[in-house]
Amino acid sequence: MTSKNCDNKLFLLDAYALIFRAYYAFIKNPRVNSKGINTSAVFGFTNTLFDMMKKEKPTHLAVVFDVGETFRHKEYKEYKANREETPEAIRIAVPYIHKILEALGIPCLWKEGYEADDVIGTLAKKAEKEGFTTYMMTSDKDYAQLVSDHIFVFKPASRGNDIEIWDVEKVKEKFEVQSPSQIIDFLGMMGDSVDNIPGIPGVGEKTAKQFIKEYGSMENLFAHSSELKGKMKERIEENQELGLLSKKLATICTEVPIDFNYESYTVDNPNIDEVIKIFEDLEFRNMIQNFQKTYNIIAENEKAEYVKGVKPSASAQISLFEDEVVQQAEKSDRNTLSNTEHFYQLADTPMAIKLLLDKLHKQKIVCFDTETTSTDSMLAELVGISFSYEKGKGYYIPFNPKDKENTQKLIEIVQPFFENESILKVGQNLKYDCKVLRKYGLEVKGTLFDTMIAHYLINPDGRHGMDILAETELNYQPVSIESLIGKKGKNQNLFSMVPLEEQKEYAVEDSDITLQLKNKFEPRLAKDNLKKLFDDIEMPLMRVLTDMEWEGINLDISALKEMSKELVQDILRLEKEIYSLAGDEFNINSPKQLGDIIFDKMKLGDKPKKTKSGQYATGEDVLLKLAHKHKIIDLLLEYRQLQKLKSTYVDALPDEVNSFTGRVHTTFAQTVAATGRLASNNPNLQNIPIRTERGQEVRKAFIAKDAHHKIISADYSQIELRIIAAMSKDPTMISSFKRGEDFHKSTAAKVFHIPLDQVSREQRSHAKTVNFGIIYGVSAFGLSEQTGLSRSESKSLIDAYYEAYPVLKQYIGNQVNIARKNGYVETLLGRRRYLPDIHSHNSIVRSHAERNAVNAPIQGTAADVIKIAMIRIHDLLKEKNFQTRLLLQVHDELVFDAPNEEVKEISQLIKTTMENALKIEVPLVVDVGVGQNWLEAH
Template sequence: MSASDITDVPGTTDPEERRILLIDGHAMAFRAFFALPADGFSDGRGQATNAVYGFTRMIFNVVQSERPTHVVVAFDLPGGTFRDRIYDQYKAGRDETPQEFKGQIGLIQQVLDALGVAWHTVPDYEADDIIATLATRNAAEGIEVSIVSSDRDAIQLVGERVTLLQPVKGVTEMKRMTPAAVEEKYGIPPERYPDLAALVGEQADNLPGVPGVGPKTAAKWIVQYGDLPGILAHAEEIKGKAGQSLRDHVEDVERNRRMNAAVTDLDLPPLEGCVLGRGDAAAVSAVFDELAFGPTIRKDLPAVLLDASTAEDAAAEAARELPPISRPGSEELPALLEGELAGGAALVVEGRWELGEGDAHQLALATEESIAVIDLAGLDDTAERALAAWLADAGIPKSAHDTKLANHQLAGRGLEVAGWATDLAIAEFLCRPDQRPVDVAALALRHLQEDLQVTTAAAQQELDLGAGDEDAAARGAEQLGRTADAVRRLAELLRAELEERGATSLHDDLELPLSQVIRVMEATGIATEDAVLAELDAEHETRQAEVAESAFSHLDGDRINLGSPKQLQEVLYERLGLPKGRRTKTGYSTNAETLADLLDKTQHPFLVDLLAHRDVTKMRQIIDTLRRFIAADSRIHTTFHQNIAATGRLSSNNPNLQNIPARTEEGRRIRSAFRRSDGYVSLMTADYSQIEMRIMAHLSEDEGLIEAFNSGEDLHRFVASRVFSVEPEEVDGAMRSKTKAVSYGLAYGLSAFGLSRQLRISQGEATALRDGYFERFGGVRDYLRESVEKARATGYTETILGRRRYLPDLTSDNRQRRENAERVALNSPIQGSAADIIKLAMLRVDALLREHGLTSRVLLQVHDELVLDVAEGEEQRLRELVAEGMGSAYTLSVPLEVGIGVGEDWLAAAH
């Protein structure tokens, strides 16, 4: 909403009742950017959102603290202003805008539009000038004005009715600058601050001051001579070096004063167009969805920002009358299950699941007509049997937010659940794969505009049926019942959206059944020998000390903290004088990529030891994490997630088994700690050979690539022979490695620049290598180009099973966002199809094992590799069934090749 877009909105007419809040948009956005880590805030499509998040938080806080009736945010426009014509070095020398900041101003303006907060830009003028005009004009009319800005030029505006809020920490902590506060700090009244700044200069704006003249001297002169004209008129009388310096720089001072003078006469719309309370709740929810903001900031949205009608609608929906909530005991429950609940229900379980152990305390079941909250500990045998039969009945449809977790918790009570119809977490992920997973409360805020008022853990403990009085128990039951009712309504809404997005089959036939296969894997866990990990840790501890001592020897024995970026910056770039790399907000980078580049350039022995120290420290962290998650049964029960990786691949945490390096000797040795279970004879591993390239051949229909797979020769040697125009037997190791890097780089959307970094060759050589590949495998080139263009036209990519990845940034005007989206468009169909196939394989293998009555079982899926326990006497049959299940999971135009290995532990089972 620019200045010209603002329309008159009736507001308070009495100046005494008006309070206007003016915010310097660019200045505060930059502060928000540097206050929050860019890598911690993203919209999931490659666009950083830390400045947007921090700025939005700032708006919420300052609106609540200042209670304004009107708000305006002022922004600078790209390009110069009239001040650049006065002084062509104005603001010269500033650091280049961080790449991660680019695009965030536009997103902030989108948030402001949704909140109904007016924002202004004026060509040829700065945000300071907009603020100065509005502050001066409204203060003159008797209106209270608050300014939020980190720019010291705003100090001159402070007056009887104008207060400056200066951020002192990030964008959350503000210091109030009144006339008295300004005089106390600078020794002069606010209106004389431009005179002081003209004398002292402003480094941020590249306005040099009078050498040798600081704030105290400048303030003393202003007090003595009245103002800057008075000082200059008496310049000849000022003695000493400072006086001579002033006389030598009169022109600079006069120019500075012209530059920092506030413009107070811009033509801006009337105040009525900036009245607060025009926000649209639905629009705010939608833009927060796009930004992947979580539930906390949504709950903190001040109601005063919203239009009364939309706020009332949201409040009315939140206050909607619930179906009656009952708390059936053992006598009433069986009849309820056979009657009102016979057609199915939405479930919410209150319980826990950790380290392979689950428990459930309460269960809420919601239908359109009623809600039942059941105290599971209070049921007698008859009622518990009735509930168990109802839960296990596959013909009774049930919905929950996380069906796998609900199963784990109820299993702790000996209750099994079948008949799952909808999993909200999975459904939401399939509809919005690039957004962060959220809980039921956040989904209710997002889709129902309803605050479930989820309590804190401490409050929930108080509300637990077994922990408080009858009133507390009733409140707890209502809370649980309200959540179950939201689950029911969300299930209806998300099922409709799944149908609209063509994802119903993915949910019903793949992800939902798979969640129950994974649930069994998690509950089973994998046997893990702590003694093996302890021995490895001891070795790594010794190695860590050795490489540290070696590193210190290159520093004359100085024992710095090798994990401290600040100390490393001093050592690398000042003490050792190594070439400086990428600059960050805290100094020159010391990340792994930078250090590897430095080592390539300098071969400095300190870098060899430093990188070795980092590697061994990382390995110790991995080992320590694994040991902490070994449960009482001497097994690790990792948690697999189907709704985190946007490509659809499984991920895991507690612990993250994907963190174990697969290609290093140290990583492989860690795998030796994962053993066969007692009562089983060995572990089996099974994975696909070159699945991404097989999918590439299938999707691209490239005849050369299909021939490569059907030839029976080594794929990368065959492809290299075509790319380099030599016979296969003439392909050397370097040719094969380069071609392999190109093949997989294309599957991962790697650019020529990225390929050059990976192979450590020039970008020109990387481009030539890629072009040579495309010349020989034109079908791949055409497929990749067409994939991007098709996605640009439809707004999404698709896998072989129709899994979509939505990419609105393919049409973005922001180059960085558009190029990120193009890389994702290249990557997602291949990576996502690989995820589809391994998931189909897991379902097929599980079905075959049950169908043939084998005791052997699947334990893990890591990096598309299955790990199984092999029961005695079943190895050969298991090999056949696993090969069949994985090999027939999906029919490609080239065969799926499955590799299988068997051994005493995970390492020994490698193949």
């Protein structure tokens, strides 16, 4: 069996190397579906596979797995003995990956007694003889020893870097060897901690490379050991047997008894039905589209050409089985509108609308949803409103956005329903609907139930969009907006042009599904003791956020324009200074040119780091380490800082001003952060700079309504430290806060064993870092990086901290135990954070979950406290008819706009309400400031 064809392109994938890589890529934010399955490894592996197939278009493909112990374990029983047990999430993932590969028609290979490296090495060498070009897809450096003119290492993209392909020259350059085969000697000499290959004691990477240059091989090194001196000579002569064993362990076997059946490795048409079924089970909605793109779906406008025998354009990459993809997808066992019994009616006449309203007023629970011309609620015009109060039934009232007079008449007809406080109103992302209706003078009154928020409390790490909830909770595939308005689409304005019948089906389906979701989620909220949190905090907060977003904040555009001019001048001045110090003009924004200047011309770095593309790395982390070497580095950092300030904030913020209101209206996301914290976007006003003097100037542009108003800023002082003191019940911490001491200074006195009045500024700073670091599980290494202390000094500081606060240390241990027992931790008010990796045998994964076990209840309780304060202040302002308005929530700070005559009374009301939002053993302290702008107030 021969295939002497240079066009044959074989990819051999090292399964576990790619699976582990995928899993750890999501380690800080794992993908967990509605069934609680961690799908990170499956998702990442499959995505990497499809990405490679689309870009590289292999003709042949196989995935190789490790199985059990190998011949190396017999040679050396400690081989890989230091490896952590495989994380549960990966053990769960592997069967799914096998199923996906089987459905795709991609062979899974392995051989008892051998590793994936050996199987891949053997097949690569056999393929080379058959005229194949082989790419070994892996992140493992050991494969470099196999590289030849027709065998390459293919390293997938990671951390923003592009793929790497190692050919012979690349291997020689990277490892400083004369031939890839010398990689075996290199690995044998220095050993490998990952595989627990001992190597030669005292020989590291640098020494191994030097020995390879001088002696070429391990055997030749041993033959000339007499040329060596001192301790190294002794080590080499005493450990020859260990060195040869290490070399043997590091050698990839290319004689595995496995046939190269290249015909079975061809990339064929997959079992589409099975692939889609697996992806649906895993809740990989977008992966289905990725799958179709990978296997080249025929474009509609090119099908006819193909049928006529005309070869399609290369860019289309057409496949013969697009129709099968569509047909098989339609055969999915997921319910759709077409195969589900339903009764959706159009109410488009005055009589029909009147009859509908009569029905609605008789209901206790009604779900509604608005259809609009835009996803921006401040710009959106009504296209229609749908209603549903019974599964499978619903109604749709269409509006004509261009007919303002008729729209207003319809608004007056539906107004009594929205103001009827006896009807519980259900919706998905109700804040959006409430803001849209407010534009027409409609206030949605009565009790509300938002399914998006309900699901967020039930599964804070999940996705909360209606489509994904319908699929995962109801096994239902909703009609997509793209199918109605075309892929150009996502232009929602086109929805008003969709025929009424199709509008009705799409719109009422949303209300119908949302009502069904409400009926699923409500008992789960009760079961998990989340109903009070939902009813008393999250739903009332939704109304508060609606008012805040509607109000917006005033922006001094002229001040920002002036600031922009000043920044231009400062940036030009910095450019001149940089050019002068560099002795040359160059593009400061070009990493390549900058790297050439500071490393080649100015020689500022020893062994400067390079990127994958071969140019010098010039990121902020690199420049900071060089700051002490030359004044130019500080200027470069300042230059970048000012450029970012100008482009991201000073020049961008004026574009965010609403043309109708003249104010900036951010959107607060209530269902994003798993801890319960709010997020801000479009624009993000929680990231307005505050740490630098120039950054603070941006806050100066956020101003009061007019000369008769002031900005009030109220900020919790050290709320997370106060909460952990209260939750841990550490008497020393509690006492310090009750006495009103400077807590960081107090901590410094305890850990450095000195009187309070002798604490230096630096010691207080170190204590502050530890105080906040403990909440986030800081390690000695992490503390060392933040403070500049040595690791041993940092460890001593952490040990001294726990000696000072022993009850806190016990509390941290208890929190981890609670997480192990329950699988989740809770805030003081019952908000949950699920920690599926708390039992992992992998120390990295487990420690991440353990840190969250401590941190999540603290952050979450802080979030709950400020939410309670927001609700109470909002209610008091309305109840007492104050004209003060709450505008922003930024972490632990609230920002208000108040008439001058209310400032004094309101400031006290805000402070009192915030400090009494939640009664805990430690007093909550709020600092209140007043000014004509945000900076003055803060």
